[in-house]
Amino acid sequence: MEYLASDKIGIVDLGTGEIAEEELDDDLVLEKIGGAGITKALYDRFADEDPIVLGTGLLTGSLVPGSALGVITARSPLTGKVSHVPLNLDAGIELKYSGFDYIVIKGASDKPVYLWVHDGIADLNDADDLWGKDTWAATDDIRDLMGDDLIQILGIGEAGEKGAELAQICINYWQSGDRFGFGTLFGKKKLKLVAIRGMGLLEIAEPEDFVEDCAGLLSAVRSGSNIGKKGIAAVAATLGEEDIEDWLKPLTHKQMACFNTPVPTNTFVFLDEDPARLEETPVQEPGFLLTDIHPLLIFKKMGMGAADACSALKACAKYGIDAAAVAELSEKGNLSTLEAIQNALPDLKGAASSSGDTVFSQWAGIGNPEKDEWLRRQAVAYIFGIHPVFIRMAPELTEEKLLDLASLGTDLELTAETLDEVVADIIKE
Amino acid sequence: MGLKIDALTCTACMACELACGYHRDDAFALLSSCIMPYRAKERQNYVGVMLKEEDSLIAARPEGLEINRIGEEQDPDKEADASAKPMLLREACDLCEDIDEGPLCIRFCPVNAISME
Numbered sequence: 001m002e003y004l005a006s007d008k009i010g011i012v013d014l015g016t017g018e019i020a021e022e023e024l025d026d027d028l029v030l031e032k033i034g035g036a037g038i039t040k041a042l043y044d045r046f047a048d049e050d051p052i053v054l055g056t057g058l059l060t061g062s063l064v065p066g067s068a069l070g071v072i073t074a075r076s077p078l079t080g081k082v083s084h085v086p087l088n089l090d091a092g093i094e095l096k097y098s099g100f101d102y103i104v105i106k107g108a109s110d111k112p113v114y115l116w117v118h119d120g121i122a123d124l125n126d127a128d129d130l131w132g133k134d135t136w137a138a139t140d141d142i143r144d145l146m147g148d149d150l151i152q153i154l155g156i157g158e159a160g161e162k163g164a165e166l167a168q169i170c171i172n173y174w175q176s177g178d179r180f181g182f183g184t185l186f187g188k189k190k191l192k193l194v195a196i197r198g199m200g201l202l203e204i205a206e207p208e209d210f211v212e213d214c215a216g217l218l219s220a221v222r223s224g225s226n227i228g229k230k231g232i233a234a235v236a237a238t239l240g241e242e243d244i245e246d247w248l249k250p251l252t253h254k255q256m257a258c259f260n261t262p263v264p265t266n267t268f269v270f271l272d273e274d275p276a277r278l279e280e281t282p283v284q285e286p287g288f289l290l291t292d293i294h295p296l297l298i299f300k301k302m303g304m305g306a307a308d309a310c311s312a313l314k315a316c317a318k319y320g321i322d323a324a325a326v327a328e329l330s331e332k333g334n335l336s337t338l339e340a341i342q343n344a345l346p347d348l349k350g351a352a353s354s355s356g357d358t359v360f361s362q363w364a365g366i367g368n369p370e371k372d373e374w375l376r377r378q379a380v381a382y383i384f385g386i387h388p389v390f391i392r393m394a395p396e397l398t399e400e401k402l403l404d405l406a407s408l409g410t411d412l413e414l415t416a417e418t419l420d421e422v423v424a425d426i427i428k429e
Numbered sequence: 430m431g432l433k434i435d436a437l438t439c440t441a442c443m444a445c446e447l448a449c450g451y452h453r454d455d456a457f458a459l460l461s462s463c464i465m466p467y468r469a470k471e472r473q474n475y476v477g478v479m480l481k482e483e484d485s486l487i488a489a490r491p492e493g494l495e496i497n498r499i500g501e502e503q504d505p506d507k508e509a510d511a512s513a514k515p516m517l518l519r520e521a522c523d524l525c526e527d528i529d530e531g532p533l534c535i536r537f538c539p540v541n542a543i544s545m546e
Contacts, residue, residue, distance in 0.1 A: 004457075062457055063447060063537060090468070093443070097459065136472075149469040173472060201458035211451060215536055222539065230440075253474055257440035260447065262539030264440040268474040278437075278492040280475040287474065 057385020157320025
């Protein structure tokens with residue numbers, strides 16, 4: 001695969017410690033396009049070895065608006081389905097430029113390890129010193145060790161290490177869209193984290209035409225009615241949820257975007273610093289990046305203040321547990337204070353609806369979208385690598401347009417019929 | 430004439446950085462860009478934008494603009510981040526002089542944080 005790809009699949013065997021490499025064959029792209037289409041195919045190929053597959057979309061990390069998305073595909077211990085977790089923020093782009101298009105992690109290690117992916121190299125390393133640390137400390141340790149603060153960490157905290165069923169793979173210090181208990185899978189494999197840095201280069205088959213089309217698409221998107229919404233609350237309100245912007249406003253420091261996503265869908269709140277502060281703060285942990293609206297909505301409904309609700313999310317991220325499930329179970333269990341929720345984290349169990357009933361994370365399912373239409377739209381987002389919240393806000397990103405761009409960028413003839421087949425394959429479980 | 434950057438409007442999406450990298454390499458890459466959002470202070474959420482010009486390294490910080498003349502002695506008390514890319518080694522901004530529509534970073538910034546002045 002010559003264009004928009006690194007042409008490499010890594011196959012990591014945690015049981016033996018061996019790492020193999022394969023080329024990304026054009027035929028696989030012609031058949032499965034990319035993103036969840038190929039992670040699902042790789043999952044099926046290695047299904048007997050309990051794989052977790054990381055990958056990026058065909059358009060991830062490009063100038064296509066919203067091209068932030070990577071994906072983790074595995075069988076959810078919560079739903080039993082082969083499911084897809086979104087990799088947003090900068091995790092998708094760093095994976096795209098890491099020198100690997102896809103990474104299969106199979107088997108299990110008998111001792112704690114971490115996987116370091118960079119410059120087309122994947123290394124397994126001893127994680128004895130990281131095991132037992134929360135996601136924040138582990139992220140700091142790896143970045144300090146490598147001397148690079150831009151390394152992206154897909155890691156687990158204590159929840160995953162202990163096999164908690166609601167354990168989440170976090171992205172750096174923050175909550176991810178893992179509503180499927182994939183953190184439990186990392187823990188069972190003794191995989192503390194995957195560290196990723198992308199400094200590669202992606203060739204484009206028809207660069208001038210591709211970039212010109214991207215500029216035209218961005219222009220069309222910017223003419224849409226949803227552009228101009230900023231932050232987690234405004235985006236959620238636009239998509240039909242309760243508007244909690246005023247509730248968060250006293251804490252709001254800045255609205256933050258995922259890679260090349262025109263609508264900033266995240267909000268950074270300051271909990272131990274003046275939110276209006278412009279200079280760099282000396283406070284080491286001034287606040288938290290809000291990436292998931294659902295737990296906030298529940299905590300607010302329970303009567304919690306915004307500061308306590310955000311602090312509860314921070315505690316969940318450090319512990320490495322799905323905050324949406326925690327919020328739901330807290331509501332059911334009448335745990336309505338920050339202290340009660342924090343104290344309950346190690347023993348929290350029970351069925352939560354946050355994992356949903358489809359193969360895509362409910363994380364992006366804001367405002368109760370129409371089910372069948374939304375299922376297909378998500379599949380398209382996960383195949384091409386488009387931010388799933390943004391794609392709902394940008395109808396200008398049509399399937400036809402994304403196929404055209406993918407064909408232009410790769411010099412492969414990708415058809416609507418192929419897309420239909422790949423979508424059907426992904427969503428059938 | 431040069432670029433004007435509003436760090437308070439910037440959402441750190443990196444579209445400018447990728448567009449600039451494309452201008453340099455005719456491919457998608459980040460390492461040759463002369464403009465980049467500063468995202469090394471993730472826990473503190475301290476975000477600005479760095480720009481390499483012919484004679485200066487511009488740091489558009491939330492609290493204001495900092496212009497460092499290349500070659501002049503810097504404040505020895507300021508500690509550089511380990512992850513800071515070697516911006517000084519990169520080509521200076523040429524305002525995409527070969528592109529009729531003007532600088533690609535302006536064209537691809539989705540929130541109008543970059544303009545000409």
